[in-house]
Amino acid sequence: MTLSLYVPRRSLVHRLPAGAKLLALAVLAVVLFAAPSLPVVGGALVGVLAVGLVLARLPVATLARQARTVSWWLAGLFVFHALFSDVATAALTVLRLLALVLAAAVVTSTTRVTEMVAVIERLCAPLRLVGVRPARIGLVISMALRFIPVLAERTDRIRQAQAARGGSARGVRGLRTTVTPLLVQLLQMAHTISEALDARGTDDVPPARVRRAPAAG
Numbered sequence: 001m002t003l004s005l006y007v008p009r010r011s012l013v014h015r016l017p018a019g020a021k022l023l024a025l026a027v028l029a030v031v032l033f034a035a036p037s038l039p040v041v042g043g044a045l046v047g048v049l050a051v052g053l054v055l056a057r058l059p060v061a062t063l064a065r066q067a068r069t070v071s072w073w074l075a076g077l078f079v080f081h082a083l084f085s086d087v088a089t090a091a092l093t094v095l096r097l098l099a100l101v102l103a104a105a106v107v108t109s110t111t112r113v114t115e116m117v118a119v120i121e122r123l124c125a126p127l128r129l130v131g132v133r134p135a136r137i138g139l140v141i142s143m144a145l146r147f148i149p150v151l152a153e154r155t156d157r158i159r160q161a162q163a164a165r166g167g168s169a170r171g172v173r174g175l176r177t178t179v180t181p182l183l184v185q186l187l188q189m190a191h192t193i194s195e196a197l198d199a200r201g202t203d204d205v206p207p208a209r210v211r212r213a214p215a216a217g
Helices: 018-034 038-055 060-069 071-084 087-110 113-123 125-130 134-164 171-199
Strands: none
Touching: 018 038, 018 087, 018 113, 038 060, 038 087, 060 071, 060 087, 071 087, 113 125, 113 134, 125 134, 134 171
């Protein structure tokens, strides 16, 4: 499994500015929730697949992996809505979220992390007036995006190690045997990264600029 969300290709989608792709993702989210109908949601899902597979020329495995990651959650959501509302509402909810997940996967697969972080920092630039540093927000977003594939890789390693020791358990026990070592590894990684950031002075407050008085003539 690759440790990068970006999939290099020479396509129109890759050449689009990061801001335009993030804006399109936001518009898609608004449309999906403002027009709750199966034709609209189904058409949006087909459009996302067409953009990702045809225009961006992404591998099918890339989008399939993203869908597989949230498959159990979507299945549980479908059952919940089917029991407490109706099947049509359940299908609408699942298709809507699946379209958003795949659209986000297309954006992250066709946009470098540095480009997305630069857009976010520009959007957060007015927050400097209230003492917020946009660079810190960009750092948090960048680390979150880079940790997604690392988290998936660590999960795969744990499952492969369990299978090599005699097979992995299923159900609640399998979830517990995977989540516990994963949390331990993530806490250790977070501690190491925090120490590295402290050593580099990431949390230091920049010194205030002192205005010099004009020299007496």
